[in-house]
Amino acid sequence: MTAIRTEHLTHTYSAGTPFEKVAVEDVSIAIEEGEYVGVIGHTGSGKSTLIQHLNALLAPTSGKVYLGEEDLWADKSRLRAFRFQVGLVFQYPEYQLFGETVYGDIAFGPTNMGLSQEEIDTRVRQAARFVGLSDEKLQKSPFELSGGQKRRVAIAGVLAMDPKVLILDEPTAGLDPKGRDKILGEIREYHQEKKNTVLLVSHSMEDIAKNATMALVMNHSRLFCYDRVEEVFGRAAELDRMGLAVPQVSRVFLELGRRGVDIDPRVYTVEAAAEQISAKMAERRAAQ
Numbered sequence: 001m002t003a004i005r006t007e008h009l010t011h012t013y014s015a016g017t018p019f020e021k022v023a024v025e026d027v028s029i030a031i032e033e034g035e036y037v038g039v040i041g042h043t044g045s046g047k048s049t050l051i052q053h054l055n056a057l058l059a060p061t062s063g064k065v066y067l068g069e070e071d072l073w074a075d076k077s078r079l080r081a082f083r084f085q086v087g088l089v090f091q092y093p094e095y096q097l098f099g100e101t102v103y104g105d106i107a108f109g110p111t112n113m114g115l116s117q118e119e120i121d122t123r124v125r126q127a128a129r130f131v132g133l134s135d136e137k138l139q140k141s142p143f144e145l146s147g148g149q150k151r152r153v154a155i156a157g158v159l160a161m162d163p164k165v166l167i168l169d170e171p172t173a174g175l176d177p178k179g180r181d182k183i184l185g186e187i188r189e190y191h192q193e194k195k196n197t198v199l200l201v202s203h204s205m206e207d208i209a210k211n212a213t214m215a216l217v218m219n220h221s222r223l224f225c226y227d228r229v230e231e232v233f234g235r236a237a238e239l240d241r242m243g244l245a246v247p248q249v250s251r252v253f254l255e256l257g258r259r260g261v262d263i264d265p266r267v268y269t270v271e272a273a274a275e276q277i278s279a280k281m282a283e284r285r286a287a288q
Contacts, residue, residue, distance in 0.1 A: 004066065039051065045220065046220075054088075055088045084113055086167065093154030123162065128156055163196065167198075168201065172207070209233065264276060
């Protein structure tokens with residue numbers, strides 16, 4: 001079943017002025033429930049504008065956006081409810097923290113949903129567990145925490161609303177490798193347990209390769225492709241020409257193909273590369 005989709009979505013900033021710019025042009029996609037989608041594109045490709053349409057922060061200049069079978073903009077009185085169902089974590093979300101305690105910050109969204117105090121407490125503690133925050137941390141001021149912990153508090157505040165679709169815009173920006181891996185691991189565990197739809201916007205092809213099942217590629221305001229991750233990274237030469245840094249292992253296999261090696265270029269993880277090389281070596285030994 002489709003979780004969220006767009007039909008001929010176009011968005012133009014400053015329409016009718018000398019500063020007019022088409023940021024998203026004629027994009028039609030259908031994202032199925034439970035998918036983990038990596039959203040890729042160079043700076044200015046339109047990916048940030050696209051994701052802001054998915055929870056109705058931006059209205060289409062033309063085209064439609066559907067959550068399930070409901071048109072987001074058919075009834076504006078429903079927009080608030082839609083935004084609870086499509087959670088969007090902005091880049092550097094810790095700058096939006098304001099609560100006196102971590103608990104209060106995480107509880108803000110569920111409280112605005114009109115839930116009972118019991119349900120709010122359950123959601124806060126579950127969201128905190130997903131991002132690795134102890135009960136002790138819940139009683140602290142968020143401003144006493146480290147940068148990585150603040151980031152996890154902000155993410156937990158969106159998780160606590162239990163959205164059908166979770167969108168994260170560069171959630172690991174500015175973090176060290178250890179902090180990045182921790183947050184991506186927590187998001188992966190959340191997806192595996194909740195089975196919700198997740199969209200991860202990232203400049204790191206390695207992060208997309210390790211976590212996503214589908215990849216959505218934007219290029220110059222248009223949808224370049226939306227397909228299984230292995231199929232997308234199998235087009236490494238095209239991605240490279242677009243200025244996107246494909247995973248290093250994909251570059252190696254692309255070059256092997258160019259040199260005439262009979263090998264499947266749709267490799268994007270070290271594990272898959274090792275399996276394919278082992279298989280080729282076994283074939284060679286059997287032929288000797």
